[in-house]
Amino acid sequence: MTDRSTHSLAFDHFELNDEQRREALFTLANGVISWRACSPEACAVPRPQGHYPGLYRAGWYDDAARQVNGTITHTAALVNLPDPFGLTFSLDDQPWFELRDDTLHTYRQQVDMQRGVLTRRLSFVLAGTPVELVETRFVSLANAQLAVLRWELHAHKALTGLRVRATLDNSRGNFLIERDRDYEGRRLRSHRWEHLPDGRAGVVATLEDTSRKVAVAVQTCAPCQWQGQVADDRLVQDGVVEWPEQGPLVLEKRVIVQVDDEFYGLSSSMAALPNATYVELLAAHEQAWKDTWEYGRIRVADPAVDHPLQFAGWHIQQTVSPLSMRHDLGFPARGWQEGYFGQVFWDELFAFPLFATHRPELASSLLDYRHTRLPAARRRAARLGYGGAMFPWRSAHDGEEQTQPFQYYPLSGHWVPDPTHLQRHIGSAVAYDAWTLYLATGDEQQLAGKIGDLIIEVARYWASAARYDESRQRYVIEGVIGPDEYHNAYPHAEQPGLDNNAYTNLMAVWTLCRALDVLQRLPTALREDLVERLALRPDEASHWEHVSRNMFLPFTADGVLDQFEGFDRLQPAPDEWKREDNPRLDWMLEARGDHCDHYQVSKQADTLMLFYLLSQDQLQALFDRLRYPFDGDIARRTMDYHLGHVFHESSLSKTVCAGALAHTDSDASWMYYQHCLRTDLDAKSDSGVREGVHLAAMSGALDVMQRHYLGVCPAVEGLRVFPAPPPGLGDVCLAVQFHGQWVDVTRIDDVITVHLRALSSQPITLIHALGTERLEPGSSVNVSG
Template structure:
């Protein structure tokens, strides 16, 4: 762990208490942490929080959701790093403003989670002894998804002269890969800079605009000259005189539009550019304060008033942690367009190339299903719209139905997992990434998420239009994927990777087999339901999916699918060979400072032969399909697998926290929750360089609501059994259940459930194992586990 951390979580006061994340100090070798955790966005675009001025170790990223491009045939598609719009270079009295030079007399950078604004306050002394106060503010608007606004104030302690260079820099790359053609540049009205670029392979037009405003007591226009260079358009402003102790203000307004924008579908590049220019003119006329007010209101309506979570804890970092998770969930999710989904690093970095994994369905989607079903439905519609790619992957592999890609990008891209990865420490060769070939549980994960969404929301229209088809089409894949073992008289699923990616090419991974069986079982139920209750829809889907043939296959295989069985000691084998592998002392790796430390001593082939797991595997099965396993079996598997799980995936800690809550181990549940919370937000300054950990942030919400809050949907019914950790005195939160909002208050003594809009229709909720019928408000005493 990095002990001399720069992170400060206690700067919030009064109405901003537990809302601020700060960085006290500037260290060039630790730039990546702040760039990621302070990143701004609105789901349409994500802006990595680099400084205005350049530094050697920075990673300047601006990503627009859904704008994938492929650089070359031997590479996979990725989100292209768009032009740098926040770039500014300052010379103060002839000396470049550079925090690696001169003296930093004071420094603090703060992300205000409530208002989604980044503020950097600096007092800097240049090499000639002059002193300046500088404040940098910026936000990416949640009200107008195309807008980035900046405000910089400079207050010299002596009479000073400022020179400024600022504009649009399209020389950015993805780690050296340039995804854009040169494009066109132009200046309008003597002030509005425009740059148009097009992606090289996908042919998506990007239109960027930037404009400046200046104030010194009142609005003014400094001497300037417009310049253009390769992929750049910018202004040089010179000889700006600033009297001692007077404030000079620079405002910069930038907009981003693309030809992929849904609301502007089928317009020409010229029409897109003209529209974007007019929007930029309107944005600039509003000014920073008015734009900021609208932005704050949009955030409040989307997140803070809609889904408040309040924790009264002896460790108030916990309150900050859940707000941090909610903030980034809003920043990363493309709620505006059902053709797009959430990347494993959100929109905060180049890690995983902007691709979508099972992270969405299992770790992120539940947050939206319980709090904003409209967004949850949009994310599921993405999977439905990407069925052509899933069908193509199934066909290419010799299967039927929908075989969802392990990594997904644009709707019809299909599988986009890279083939080669990190170095093998033994052979020195690149390690082959097998997940795109054989990590197939993603298909049943999508089916489970659709089923879970339906039962929590009651959205019958979704099921009619998308859900039934998704569940049946995925089941068709599994029914064709099964392999007959003649000697055992059963169907098996061989040569796969389960959730535990430290075990490759295994047979009968329990998670994969059980969820495939569940998927096929649900498909049988829904085919029968459609035939009886929705004959017209049955006929439509029969023509599309050949339901009658599929159903016969489903019924034939269902009872012949091999499901690994619990041993006498209660342990469910993770796969056919896991329990026969070598057992070693894992304490060194369980207590590691950085994930993946085991690979300093072993390569993946060697790790494959040791009883060690990267992340929850059997345990997440017992979380998702909990009705299939008794409390004793869950406990036995916890005691066996938790010591062998290194939590080298950021997805893992939150799942184990929820399960520890289920088992009544509140101390361990809380410890795991804290560790999950500190993956990005904690003091280690090197955990987030490639971007934030999107799934972990969804998992933090699950640890709070599904774990400590005890909220669960089982067999279509709602269960609420809060069990707070000792550190917490109170927890209040809200969830959506079948179209209505429920407010829950929990302490160590009681639980109060309130229907926000009381209904004459009674609501049945299982609270601590007993079914309760609730009309308005219900109070229950807390029961011990």
């Protein structure tokens, strides 16, 4: 892998064993369509070895019944759509062209993140003639339904009799992830095909629910007449091209994807194929990317840091874009791909501070996804006898829980029950996101609307789920699972769930406090409207107050905040388990007839999440409210204790540690940060990156830079800037939106400057280590750090 600039990424050799990881790394998307970077010539064969064609429509799930381990399940999964990108050629009746190490002279694949364009350049010999193929592809950020593939074939002489083959394939299905095969498989049934001699073609396919339709229309532009045939759910179009007298031979595929209510018939979909020139389509796409990058980009002088941050920013912005706002979409953990079935977890928690301060309209759209599912979350809580809203750990289209009932453990070949739907802390993540948007925008209308709705309904859930324990004179939360998924039950327990997970309990308290803040901060008329709409009873706020002051937290004998009640009584883990050549710990132990539940081990940072999300002052205020001792020494010992148990087998773990330690151990924070920056870029060929990039880790890396290292945090009182730059960070610049005003924050030669742009319409309140001051438009102030 080579990097010539911080806004591009390139591979300068072909490696079949690494192709699926590169396909995920170079996936192109526009917030609506997602296209894996599978080679077109590989797509042109029925079952390409080592490649995986993938085309997805954001949020288009199928929950048809599957039998897994003897149980019927309706787990929703993002659908792999018909593949329209197959393209290859042959000369003199030789085999159809395909990539092979022994035939390539040169090879280079490169993404330009500034432009959202992926290119390949490869050279080879065809029937004794040197040929160069230049491929360009993009998923239009100017047209939500459009993707374009372009080939230019350069040769020193005309290649007469060159045959070209284009395919549109609906035979593939969802088969990327071996351990999920029983949940996946074929999901689409071809309903209608059409193909014309001018290269236009299309297919309409349905899910098992035949009211759910997708149309994929494609036009393959080439100097030939096409002859097509459909067999085995696959359209093959062949033609003999005329080599141009001057310039390269150009082959181009334009693709339109439409689903459900966007679809008015296949002829309509084919009519939507654009007539504009390639240059015009590309220019509109590039302009949209130029506009997107203008929104508060974070730049770091050190290329080793800046490059992975730009890569992260590119993936995040193509997963959630202005085009996404027209659709009902969340923030998928692995992007719009098959990893985790394309489902939505809590990963937006790591991206929301960025969206809220860079693109608040996109943050608001993501919050709409949750608010639209609020009625379903209320029904889920009511079914279990709780009040308020209980959001699912894994979400898709209908707001119901999508966690699969079983996980396949490949070392033993066993199906193991998956109880992680008990991660009720997802509700606090939704509330955190909502409050983050309010702090960044100061928008009282949204606070009185969806922001207030979400925070209050999650608070209602916590107030009803917390049980008052007379023996402790405190509230307890029982039978849940924390962020660390290696502990799902107590040793030898018959039922899953743990009691008093520290992160869950303290974030429940935080949420209850924010619900009280919502009522306190709203003007009277807006508050009364909110109270009436949510049918708030007069006694509810006082109950929230009581619960939020009397929640139980687990501590070890020496005063350290424990992960959950009883964690300190588990067996210590042998040091050899942390060897890098070991398989994943839960798979390894289960194959031995053992279980992580028995040991003091953590897959990822759990309690440390508190130090990642909340500042020392915020944590101190919560502990004071609960009347528990807490100071810098307890915080440091708590972090050391949990760092000793974490195995970092989650992509998020080192990101969380980098943020949690930023203000207390700069060296350790920087070490973790440098690791988390390259989570996907340095992954092995057979790693989970093949299933989609880790968006939360990418978002978290940007969040740590902005919110921890530069210390930029919106607050009720104003914009807080309390930097904690680690040694070796160097110069940084970023821009954030605060209450609709653009603020530039720079670190140059160890001096951190905050500047309110001159075009701002009003001053802001700036809070930093030297005090609080009013920052007027066009003025700057240096802050310590």
